[in-house]
Amino acid sequence: MxxxxxxxxxxxxxxxxxxxxxxxxxxxxxxxxxxxxxxxxxxxxxxxxxxxxxxxxxxxxxxxxxxxxxxxxxxxxxxxxxxxxxxxxxxxxxxxxxxxxxxxxxxxxxxxxxxxxxxxxxxxxxxxxxxxxxxxxxxxxxxxxxxxxxxxxxxxxxxxxxxxxxxxxxxxxxxxxxxxxxxxxxxxxxxxxxxxxxxxxxxxxxxxxxxxxxxxxxxxxxxxxxxxxxxxxxxxxxxxxxxxxxxAPPPRMIVFGAVDFAAALTRVGRFLGYRVTVCDARPVFATGERFPDADEVVVAWPHRYLETTTTDARTVLCVLTHDAKFDVPLLERALRLPVAYVGAMGSRRTHRDRLRRLREAGLGEAELARLRSPIGLDLGARTPEETALSIAAEIVAARRGGSGVPLTGAHTPIHHERGPASPAHARR
Structure with missing residues (x-):
């Protein structure tokens, strides 16, 4: 009801x-x-x-x-x-x-x-x-x-x-x-x-x-x-x-990095029922006009914002900054939080370099294993909208326990049991 x-x-x-x-x-x-x-x-x-x-x-x-x-x-x-x-x-x-x-x-x-x-x-x-x-x-x-x-x-x-x-x-x-x-x-x-x-x-x-x-x-x-x-x-x-x-209140999606991909992802996040926050340290990019679908736009260093904001087991964190000076201190904290999903954008080469820096910062292999990078499922995405769909699909699969493989010819369940990270009250 x-x-x-x-x-x-x-x-x-x-x-x-x-x-x-x-x-x-x-x-x-x-x-x-x-x-x-x-x-x-x-x-x-x-x-x-x-x-x-x-x-x-x-x-x-x-x-x-x-x-x-x-x-x-x-x-x-x-x-x-x-x-x-x-x-x-x-x-x-x-x-x-x-x-x-x-x-x-x-x-x-x-x-x-x-x-x-x-x-x-x-x-x-x-x-x-x-x-x-x-x-x-x-x-x-x-x-x-x-x-x-x-x-x-x-x-x-x-x-x-x-x-x-x-x-x-x-x-x-x-x-x-x-x-x-x-x-x-x-x-x-x-x-x-x-x-x-x-x-x-x-x-x-x-x-x-x-x-x-x-x-x-x-x-x-x-x-x-x-x-x-x-x-x-x-x-x-x-x-x-x-x-x-x-x-309960809708779960949070925090998108770090005020880029074109973030604009598309905020639209998808809102559609999925998340309360969406966009955070970037650059005020010229982090504006409400650029992200009209976000519930809030925050100008702050990403890792400092993450230290002060509220997260829970339903929260998803999407790191799209693609810059080591932002990514590493942010992920160092994000991967130690009990959140539902942590994903970071970047090439495989960027990912390997990012892992090296995070190990040097003291993160263990169990913590690093939680990182979804390169972010998203392999859909062959090119545009920001397709990339946002790829990221959202991975979030849903992680939340519901899906495999991410095509259902055609597969023997995996179509309807998975609802997981704890499911939005309890999607926005209408």
């Missing part, structure tokens, strides 16, 4: 009633991750996506029906090859979708506050009950009951599904499981890193307190996923599955 926060915030401000379908669990290869959402208002207007197109029509109808009845439902969509026209995921995976009506007359304060906070890029988590039991309720799954990003262990098919196309227990062969009512906990809980949670799940104070504690653990990691708890807040009583959606 929070990935379409800007649109839903506007709907809440306008007083619209709507229903929102949210992916709560993913098995196998699927196009969207937990937290992906499609919302439909009372006029039939839709925003968002849960599958990239495979089951959007069916989910749209579920939203319309949920809005009419005021009742939340869950439904699972998988792959069915018995009928080429059936509703299902053509990629072969399975997604479970929670559909929740958000109606002004019955109270929606926690949801409205969550989407407003996400629109302001604040760090918050929204907790909802997806149903009794749910993914992993049989005891399989991650440590302490946390399912990573809603996935189930490899080879496990939840709730009796089997991978050979057989549809047990009366389920229809069109790739989806008939809708089921959710648990009677229809509220929502807004959790911030600190302070008292807002709203309620509807199961009492003990459940809200336990859910808030679990939500803060996922919020600290910037993750969206499911958690199993008992209806009374412990892990020992009747199990519930909670969806915890986390959102």
């Amino acid at each position: 929070l990935e379409i926060a800007a649109e839903l915030h506007q709907w809440c401000r306008e007083g619209r009633d709507f229903a929102v379908a949210t992916v709560v669990a993913v098995t196998g290869s699927a196009p969207r991750h937990p937290g992906a959402a499609l919302a439909v208002d009372a006029t039939g207007t839709a925003v968002g996506s849960v599958s990239g197109g495979c089951v959007e029509g069916a989910v749209y109808e579920l939203c319309v029906r949920s809005l009419e009845t005021g009742t939340p439902v869950t439904e699972r969509f998988g792959y069915g090859d018995a009928d080429a026209l059936a509703v299902g995921l053509t990629c072969g995976g399975t997604i479970e979708v929670l559909v929740t009506p958000v109606i002004a007359a019955t109270g929606r304060a926690a949801v409205a506050a969550a989407v407003a906070a996400a629109t302001r890029r604040e760090t918050v988590a929204l907790v909802r009950v997806t149903g009794a039991g749910g993914p992993g309720a049989d005891g399989a799954g991650g440590a302490d009951g946390i399912e990573p990003d809603g996935d189930v262990p490899d080879g496990h098919v939840p709730d009796g599904d089997v991978p050979d196309g057989h549809v047990p227990d009366g389920r229809v062969p069109d790739g989806h499981v008939p809708e089921q009512p959710t648990a009677p906990f229809t509220g929502a809980l807004l959790v911030r890193p600190e302070g008292t949670p807002e709203g309620t799940l509807g199961g009492g104070a003990a459940l809200d307190l336990a859910a808030a504690s679990e939500a803060r653990a996922l919020l600290d990691a910037g993750r969206t996923g499911t958690v199993r708890l008992g209806a009374e807040g412990s892990r020992c009583d009747r199990p519930l599955t909670l969806l915890v959606e986390s959102t």
Whole structure:
């Protein structure tokens, strides 16, 4: 839900009633991750996506029906090859979708506050009950009951599904499981890193307190996923599955060197959802007019700026200065920071000379191994725009665990599990 926060915030401000379908669990290869959402208002207007197109029509109808009845439902969509026209995921995976009506007359304060906070890029988590039991309720799954990003262990098919196309227990062969009512906990809980949670799940104070504690653990990691708890807040009583959606300020991309390649890279970085900073010691080049897509342009020596600015495990650093007097002191510090990516532009000859200088500065081989240089993937890039695409492709591959090789003829996964460096709330 929070990935379409800007649109839903506007709907809440306008007083619209709507229903929102949210992916709560993913098995196998699927196009969207937990937290992906499609919302439909009372006029039939839709925003968002849960599958990239495979089951959007069916989910749209579920939203319309949920809005009419005021009742939340869950439904699972998988792959069915018995009928080429059936509703299902053509990629072969399975997604479970929670559909929740958000109606002004019955109270929606926690949801409205969550989407407003996400629109302001604040760090918050929204907790909802997806149903009794749910993914992993049989005891399989991650440590302490946390399912990573809603996935189930490899080879496990939840709730009796089997991978050979057989549809047990009366389920229809069109790739989806008939809708089921959710648990009677229809509220929502807004959790911030600190302070008292807002709203309620509807199961009492003990459940809200336990859910808030679990939500803060996922919020600290910037993750969206499911958690199993008992209806009374412990892990020992009747199990519930909670969806915890986390959102945080966008990750940073810091581009060092106010060159033409940097201008193209800031545009790509912004498109990918990063907060982009351009830094250069030369004021004649480091100007807002030259970099209109940057969130900020800083005139400072790169290594000094890096020493004073805030970075985290999602930050990517792109060194395009191509000048040893800037590169070496900057990389000496950058390669010792716990950031997601450090890349530096230059020829292979420049790279060898740079490594020699960095070794002389005291960096070890493990630190040097983190440096991506020459920066980018081999796309045959020539123009600044093509070079920026090459760099961005390497950043995505590093963040997602991709190989960077063509998918044609390869046997690598198409959809990798979402990594910790993923932007949690891309700019719209």
